[in-house]
Amino acid sequence: MPNASSASSSLTPAPLTQFTADANYTWRFAYGLFQKSIAIIAFLLLWELAPRLGFINPSFLPPFSEIIIHGYNFAAEGKLLPHVVASLGRALSGFALGVATAVPVGILLSWYEPFERYFNPLLQLLRQFNSISLLPLFVMFFGVGSVTRIMIVYWVVVWPILLSTVSGIKYVDPILVKYGRSLPLSDWRIFTRIVAPSAIPSVVAGLRLAATYSFLVLVVSEQVGASSGLGYLVENGQYVMGIDILYVAVLMLALLGLAANFSLVLLESRLTRWMPNSRDGSRLGAKS
Amino acid sequence: MTTVPAIAKISVRGLRKEFVAKDKNGRVTKAFTALNAINLDIQEGQFVAIVGPSGCGKSTLLDILAGLSQPTSGEVWLDGQPVSGASLDRGVVFQQYALFPWLTSLDNVAFPLEAKGVPKSERYAIARRHLALVGLNGFEERYPHQLSGGMKQRVALARSLAHDPSVLLMDEPFAALDAQTREMLQTELLRLWEQTRKTIVFITHGIDEAIYLGQKVAVMTSRPGRIKQIIDNPLAGRPKGEDVRATPEFGRLRHEVWELLRDEFNQAVALEREAAS
Numbered sequence: 016m017p018n019a020s021s022a023s024s025s026l027t028p029a030p031l032t033q034f035t036a037d038a039n040y041t042w043r044f045a046y047g048l049f050q051k052s053i054a055i056i057a058f059l060l061l062w063e064l065a066p067r068l069g070f071i072n073p074s075f076l077p078p079f080s081e082i083i084i085h086g087y088n089f090a091a092e093g094k095l096l097p098h099v100v101a102s103l104g105r106a107l108s109g110f111a112l113g114v115a116t117a118v119p120v121g122i123l124l125s126w127y128e129p130f131e132r133y134f135n136p137l138l139q140l141l142r143q144f145n146s147i148s149l150l151p152l153f154v155m156f157f158g159v160g161s162v163t164r165i166m167i168v169y170w171v172v173v174w175p176i177l178l179s180t181v182s183g184i185k186y187v188d189p190i191l192v193k194y195g196r197s198l199p200l201s202d203w204r205i206f207t208r209i210v211a212p213s214a215i216p217s218v219v220a221g222l223r224l225a226a227t228y229s230f231l232v233l234v235v236s237e238q239v240g241a242s243s244g245l246g247y248l249v250e251n252g253q254y255v256m257g258i259d260i261l262y263v264a265v266l267m268l269a270l271l272g273l274a275a276n277f278s279l280v281l282l283e284s285r286l287t288r289w290m291p292n293s294r295d296g297s298r299l300g301a302k303s
Numbered sequence: 304m305t306t307v308p309a310i311a312k313i314s315v316r317g318l319r320k321e322f323v324a325k326d327k328n329g330r331v332t333k334a335f336t337a338l339n340a341i342n343l344d345i346q347e348g349q350f351v352a353i354v355g356p357s358g359c360g361k362s363t364l365l366d367i368l369a370g371l372s373q374p375t376s377g378e379v380w381l382d383g384q385p386v387s388g389a390s391l392d393r394g395v396v397f398q399q400y401a402l403f404p405w406l407t408s409l410d411n412v413a414f415p416l417e418a419k420g421v422p423k424s425e426r427y428a429i430a431r432r433h434l435a436l437v438g439l440n441g442f443e444e445r446y447p448h449q450l451s452g453g454m455k456q457r458v459a460l461a462r463s464l465a466h467d468p469s470v471l472l473m474d475e476p477f478a479a480l481d482a483q484t485r486e487m488l489q490t491e492l493l494r495l496w497e498q499t500r501k502t503i504v505f506i507t508h509g510i511d512e513a514i515y516l517g518q519k520v521a522v523m524t525s526r527p528g529r530i531k532q533i534i535d536n537p538l539a540g541r542p543k544g545e546d547v548r549a550t551p552e553f554g555r556l557r558h559e560v561w562e563l564l565r566d567e568f569n570q571a572v573a574l575e576r577e578a579a580s
Contacts (some may be wrong), residue, residue, distance in 0.1 A: 194401040197369050198418045198466075199389035208414075212405045289405040291448040 085259035103244040106229050109168025117173045121180025142174040146232050159240040172225035179221025183214030204240045209238045226275045311344040312502045318377035325437050336527035337363045350503045352517025356571035361506045365474045396465030398475040402447040408458045409443040415466040433461040452481030453484035471503045509561045522563045525571040527571040
């Protein structure tokens with residue numbers, strides 16, 4: 016029996032074969048969607064029913080539908096967007112700053128051996144400084160405004176990007192460099208044409224890790240002394256605005272995290288199209 | 304030696320290469336001589352196979368010929384000029400293919416043309432022609448991971464020919480391939496050699512391969528590597544289609560080279576044991 020792909024790609028498909036192949040495909044697609052969504056649906060259903068049936072105190076966990084309604088109203092009043100924009104702006108600024116500094120420093124570290132010898136110990140020490148514990152210091156230096164939040168995001172994203180850049184460049188296949196030297200290519204050409212492209216998959220993996228960290232610390236930092244942002248909403252929802260808003264902010268953060276990861280996966284699959292099983296690779300990664 | 308450096312395409316004189324291993328404090332822990340007193344003349348358009356036991360320094364010799372490594376003493380002359388570094392006039396083919404995984408076959412073959420300064424408009428035409436030359440038309444847009452080992456080495460061969468070097472330096476290029484693919488590529492290489500008349504230096508540890516390919520077969524000793532003997536191959540230039548490997552002549556040559564190498568193989572094994580213990 017011909018499988019779906021060979022039947023639909025053949026030049027002169029018999030109508031019946033085509034039909035069954037398409038039906039087959041639709042069925043498999045629907046089945047895949049079911050597999051992916053069933054656990055989420057069950058989870059939301061549990062969330063809806065547990066407070067309604069009295070298993071959980073609704074003032075701690077309101078039913079899911081109530082949160083959606085509250086969230087919708089909150090957003091319709093124009094109150095949600097400023098917080099989302101504030102958080103997103105801080106995360107992106109810190110992230111961009113991290114990329115702009117960590118990538119060049121990573122290149123210097125891995126390309127110029129003396130540079131690594133002198134600076135690597137310091138960097139290894141600095142990266143152990145816990146960002147959360149540094150928060151009071153950052154507030155002292157940069158105030159309670161956005162700069163502190165951006166700097167704290169910067170502090171956590173810079174390390175994974177730096178390390179992934181260094182390892183990406185260091186583990187370039189030596190035979191490719193040797194081939195480059197045999198032409199011979201200049202050091203600059205070897206770097207731009209051979210080393211940099213080999214390092215891209217590793218750098219992108221670092222970016223994804225950094226994105227996860229950035230949301231994590233951003234929220235924590237916004238819970239301390241900030242006057243806007245989703246972390247501020249979580250903190251104040253708890254005491255002032257009502258528990259629903261807390262859950263709205265938490266859901267919003269989850270959605271933003273998903274969106275960030277999704278765009279990075281997209282970037283990764285674009286940049287690493289040449290890799291064997293790059294699609295499988297990014298799917299595996301997306302689950303984490 | 305019958306020729307003077309000015310006449311030979313490649314001339315190697317008194318080549319010696321020592322390696323020094325240092326620990327992280329810069330102290331010398333080990334020093335050994337990889338190559339010693341290598342003398343070799345290769346004529347324009349000649350196909351020379353260099354065969355030797357593993358660890359005899361044959362790859363080191365090829366690196367020096369390619370200008371990728373400097374000899375401790377001695378000289379390499381190319382077209383009457385001393386070799387001081389790598390050049391596009393020598394194309395190197397490695398056992399590990401050394402293809403760029405992020406480039407398609409076509410882009411891989413076009414890669415050295417950029418280094419050569421060929422205008423962009425001409426690069427792809429040249430690359431296409433060379434892919435066709437190695438029988439890979441239709442595979443231009445494939446990435447290396449989508450190709451078999453034999454195909455990858457064909458791409459690498461096309462790439463080394465694309466910038467039109469006068470010398471091809473091949474470092475055990477077929478060693479990682481299965482026996483059938485290897486024989487096919489050997490025949491293919493002979494065809495390409497007859498077509499292009501490049502000077503080829505082919506490093507191998509396979510006796511059959513050396514005899515099948517080389518006009519001259521240079522047999523090396525185990526460490527420190529020296530040229531033990533150079534055999535003029537009477538089978539070179541036999542008409543194609545004939546199963547050269549089945550001729551009595553091939554068997555006789557095979558035995559001759561094997562006799563020369565037997566002690567060297569044994570010594571190489573002893574050296575490896577010593578290094579491992």
